Amino acid sequence: MPLLQDAAALHGLDRGFLVLAAAVGVLLLTSLAFAVLALALRVRNDRTTRRQERLRSRWEPAMLEILGGAAPPDAIFERVEDDDGIDFLEFLLDYARRLKGEEQQRVRVMAEPYLPLVIPMLREGTAEARGHAVLIFARMGMPTYAPAVAGALRDESPIVAMIAARSLFRPGHERHFSAVLEHLPRFTSWSRSFLASMLAAGGPAAASLLRDILANPLEQPLVPAVASDALRELNGLDAVPTALDLLAAAGADATVDRELVVGCLRILEQLGHQEHLSTVRLFVDSPDAVIRAAAVSALAGLGGVSEIPILQAKLDDSTFWVSLEAARGLMTLGETSTLERIAASRGPWSLLAQQVLAE
Amino acid sequence: MSATLVGAALTLLDGFNVLVIVYFVLLNGTYLWMTLLAFKALRRYALRMTSVDPAELMSTAGLPPVTLIAPAYNEEPTCVESTRSLLTLRYPSYDILVVNDGSTDGTLQRMVDAFDLAPAARAPVAQIDTAAVRGIYRSTVHPNLWVIDKENGGKADALNTGINYCRHPLFCAMDADSLLEPEALTRIVRAFLEDSSTVAAGGVIRIVNGCKVRSGIVEEVRLPKNFLARIQVLEYLRSFLAGRMGWDALDATLIISGAFGMFSRRHVVEAGGYLHDTVGEDMELVVRLHRHCRERGEPYRVAFVPDPVAWTECPEDLRVLGRQRDRWQRGLVESLWRNRVMILNPRYGRIGMMAAPYYFFLEVVGPVIEALGYVTFITALLLGRASTAYVLAFLAVAFALGISLSFAAVGLEELSFRRYPRMRDLATLLLVAVVENVGYRQLSIWWRLRGMISKFRGASAWGAMERKGFSTSDEET
Numbered sequence: 109m110p111l112l113q114d115a116a117a118l119h120g121l122d123r124g125f126l127v128l129a130a131a132v133g134v135l136l137l138t139s140l141a142f143a144v145l146a147l148a149l150r151v152r153n154d155r156t157t158r159r160q161e162r163l164r165s166r167w168e169p170a171m172l173e174i175l176g177g178a179a180p181p182d183a184i185f186e187r188v189e190d191d192d193g194i195d196f197l198e199f200l201l202d203y204a205r206r207l208k209g210e211e212q213q214r215v216r217v218m219a220e221p222y223l224p225l226v227i228p229m230l231r232e233g234t235a236e237a238r239g240h241a242v243l244i245f246a247r248m249g250m251p252t253y254a255p256a257v258a259g260a261l262r263d264e265s266p267i268v269a270m271i272a273a274r275s276l277f278r279p280g281h282e283r284h285f286s287a288v289l290e291h292l293p294r295f296t297s298w299s300r301s302f303l304a305s306m307l308a309a310g311g312p313a314a315a316s317l318l319r320d321i322l323a324n325p326l327e328q329p330l331v332p333a334v335a336s337d338a339l340r341e342l343n344g345l346d347a348v349p350t351a352l353d354l355l356a357a358a359g360a361d362a363t364v365d366r367e368l369v370v371g372c373l374r375i376l377e378q379l380g381h382q383e384h385l386s387t388v389r390l391f392v393d394s395p396d397a398v399i400r401a402a403a404v405s406a407l408a409g410l411g412g413v414s415e416i417p418i419l420q421a422k423l424d425d426s427t428f429w430v431s432l433e434a435a436r437g438l439m440t441l442g443e444t445s446t447l448e449r450i451a452a453s454r455g456p457w458s459l460l461a462q463q464v465l466a467e
Numbered sequence: 468m469s470a471t472l473v474g475a476a477l478t479l480l481d482g483f484n485v486l487v488i489v490y491f492v493l494l495n496g497t498y499l500w501m502t503l504l505a506f507k508a509l510r511r512y513a514l515r516m517t518s519v520d521p522a523e524l525m526s527t528a529g530l531p532p533v534t535l536i537a538p539a540y541n542e543e544p545t546c547v548e549s550t551r552s553l554l555t556l557r558y559p560s561y562d563i564l565v566v567n568d569g570s571t572d573g574t575l576q577r578m579v580d581a582f583d584l585a586p587a588a589r590a591p592v593a594q595i596d597t598a599a600v601r602g603i604y605r606s607t608v609h610p611n612l613w614v615i616d617k618e619n620g621g622k623a624d625a626l627n628t629g630i631n632y633c634r635h636p637l638f639c640a641m642d643a644d645s646l647l648e649p650e651a652l653t654r655i656v657r658a659f660l661e662d663s664s665t666v667a668a669g670g671v672i673r674i675v676n677g678c679k680v681r682s683g684i685v686e687e688v689r690l691p692k693n694f695l696a697r698i699q700v701l702e703y704l705r706s707f708l709a710g711r712m713g714w715d716a717l718d719a720t721l722i723i724s725g726a727f728g729m730f731s732r733r734h735v736v737e738a739g740g741y742l743h744d745t746v747g748e749d750m751e752l753v754v755r756l757h758r759h760c761r762e763r764g765e766p767y768r769v770a771f772v773p774d775p776v777a778w779t780e781c782p783e784d785l786r787v788l789g790r791q792r793d794r795w796q797r798g799l800v801e802s803l804w805r806n807r808v809m810i811l812n813p814r815y816g817r818i819g820m821m822a823a824p825y826y827f828f829l830e831v832v833g834p835v836i837e838a839l840g841y842v843t844f845i846t847a848l849l850l851g852r853a854s855t856a857y858v859l860a861f862l863a864v865a866f867a868l869g870i871s872l873s874f875a876a877v878g879l880e881e882l883s884f885r886r887y888p889r890m891r892d893l894a895t896l897l898l899v900a901v902v903e904n905v906g907y908r909q910l911s912i913w914w915r916l917r918g919m920i921s922k923f924r925g926a927s928a929w930g931a932m933e934r935k936g937f938s939t940s941d942e943e944t
Contacts, residue, residue: 125856128864132867135868136867139870139874146874149878149881236511236514297663298663299659300663428591459588459589462590
């Protein structure tokens with residue numbers, strides 16, 4: 109540090125002071141850099157916004173004509189400059205998200221010449237850029253770019269893989285369903301209801317594959333349970349025998365996944381018949397309150413007057429949710445007199461009964 | 468003998484000055500680290516949002532139903548507007564539980580009149596101890612709006628009452644005077660969809676003063692005209708976009724604002740709900756949730772999500788602001804002290820080894836060191852133990868660092884959400900970043916120090932917030 113020492117000697121100050129002074133200088137420069145950064149970002153953002161507005165005003169009139177059928181899709185190409193391809197795709201993506209049917213098809217035709225511009229994003233971009241590229245292909249490049257989207261199922265980033273899975277598990281892409289289901293264990297950290305909704309979006313064509321998963325409880329935990337929820341959403345009647353088999357096996361096996369048992373009980377509740385009541389009854393006294401609540405709900409959904417005594421007994425369950433399901437079950441079965449009696453009393457379930465009667 | 472005493476005192480003085488410098492380096496080093504982490508995390512988040520469209524998410528049948536719990540105590544001027552804002556939320560299935568915590572003004576009557584409330588039956592789902600419930604009302608025009616009228620018991624008690632009546636797996640705790648943006652729920656619930664082990668998630672709080680509000684929706688974002696409120700805008704940017712984003716990047720979120728956070732009902736009930744005897748019940752709950760899950764060996768995540776926004780009114784005079792900061796500091800001290808077993812305890816992972824020690828040693832003890840630092844620096848100067856040039860240079864470093872961090876926070880805002888569209892507002896924020904270092908910063912230390920003192924003197928008062936109500940589109944504050 110001869111320079112510092114010389115400077116210190118020159119001004120009669122020690123080296124420590126000069127370090128502090130240097131720190132002040134560096135920090136002030138850093139402050140300046142951050143301020144310039146903030147202003148530069150503002151200038152850039154404003155410029156981007158103005159550019160997008162300019163492009164939008166150039167494309168929008170032609171776009172509306174094309175969507176209205178007054179002009180062919182290629183009428184807009186002459187308005188797209190060479191450097192504006194990606195911006196044009198972003199502009200179209202906004203429409204592709206909102207439109208359906210023939211209008212969406214026109215958007216796809218308009219996008220087609222520019223989609224190759226996205227390929228580098230898929231190969232070299234960050235996870236976020238890859239995810240966006242997959243979304244663009246999924247919305248406007250199918251089926252041409254389906255292999256690229258299917259390839260994204262193996263992307264190291266879970267979010268990219270999820271965008272690909274959601275894009276592929278839709279009617280029209282049935283040949284990719286198996287690939288998505290193979291990758292389902294990657295997504296088990298996602299919410300169960302979200303995954304079930306994604307699988308149900310595949311429509312009836314997905315049902316047989318989902319039944320296979322349900323019938324194979326050795327799959328990774330949660331996957332069969334998700335399949336059961338999706339089958340229920342799809343009203344997949346063929347899932348009932350599988351659910352019955354699983355419940356019969358679970359009755360003797362305490363290690364069976366709770367979520368799977370609940371999923372099967374819900375299938376029976378929604379799609380089963382009264383002949384399945386004996387299987388459901390096996391679970392109304394389960395030590396697991398979640399299973400008990402699902403069983404009580406299923407009992408009411410399937411049952412007739414024969415189940416009323418069980419439901420009445422379950423009103424006194426130690427868990428609120430079981431009592432609530434029992435009360436709702438009594439309401440479903442038209443047994444309002446019991447509820448009215450309880451509601452009129454000053455007992456612990458009076459408020460619950462009043463609530464269910466008001467529902 | 469006296470010479471020895473003087474020598475010892477001077478050594479102590481010198482030693483304390485070194486401690487001040489070490490504290491200063493650690494605190495600002497952490498701030499800088501968090502800011503840099505936040506730059507990376509926010510950039511990635513903004514890019515990611517181009518692939519996940521909230522409108523598309525809304526169409527997903529898998530969105531879980533949510534209960535909003537809004538405790539209200541003497542919120543007569545703002546309760547109707549706030550509730551209207553909640554009714555405009557774009558979310559497929561949600562209940563609103565406004566818990567009137569024994570208000571002494573006309574809060575309940577205003578709600579009854581504005582929303583045609585009628586007495587209704589609703590059974591409690593959980594049994595957390597609370598003050599007595601006097602009545603339950605349901606809106607005849609908005610069936611998802613409920614008002615629970617109860618004896619006064621404080622904010623934590625009101626939230627616990629809401630939890631007792633919450634039927635959904637997730638609940639959103641908020642202040643009755645906060646305005647949620649229409650997509651706030653869809654955005655914050657994403658944390659629970661993408662990771663089912665999420666037990667809590669916090670959103671961003673922004674200052675509504677100066678903005679134009681119509682029917683509970685912020686229509687035009689502007690900086691407040693009040694100088695104190697402008698400083699708070701900057702503080703909130705630093706705190707949320709830099710601080711919380713940075714800690715979230717380390718998966719060590721320890722604070723979720725009481726004004727807007729979403730929680731797993733089951734986990735909160737299992738942990739015992741909010742504590743009644745603390746003024747920092749929001750932070751304490753999050754610390755306890757960490758502790759609860761860690762001690763059970765349960766996989767979990769506490770997340771910070773930077774784009775769901777709740778707008779809140781901030782104090783515009785020193786007296787009220789001072790009381791608020793006093794309370795925040797007491798809350799911080801109480802939360803950490805009650806859970807002190809976590810501090811520097813590897814059993815609690817990053818929370819125990821990083822977040823909790825940071826908050827305890829730098830944010831709790833910090834004001835004491837900083838305040839004493841001013842005193843000892845002056846003493847050292849007077850006694851000739853430090854050169855004026857040194858002290859001035861040190862203060863200049865502190866000043867420059869303060870400005871850097873604030874400018875960086877403004878940069879983060881420009882990088883991500885750009886809520887203040889006017890160039891004039893941006894320039895004002897940069898100016899405020901310079902000015903706040905002289906006077907306000909020292910005042911802030913005093914308030915926090917006062918919070919510590921009042922904590923040790925056993926104070927438990929909240930300190931009332933004086934509400935002005937939101938400015939509408941026709942009038943601008």
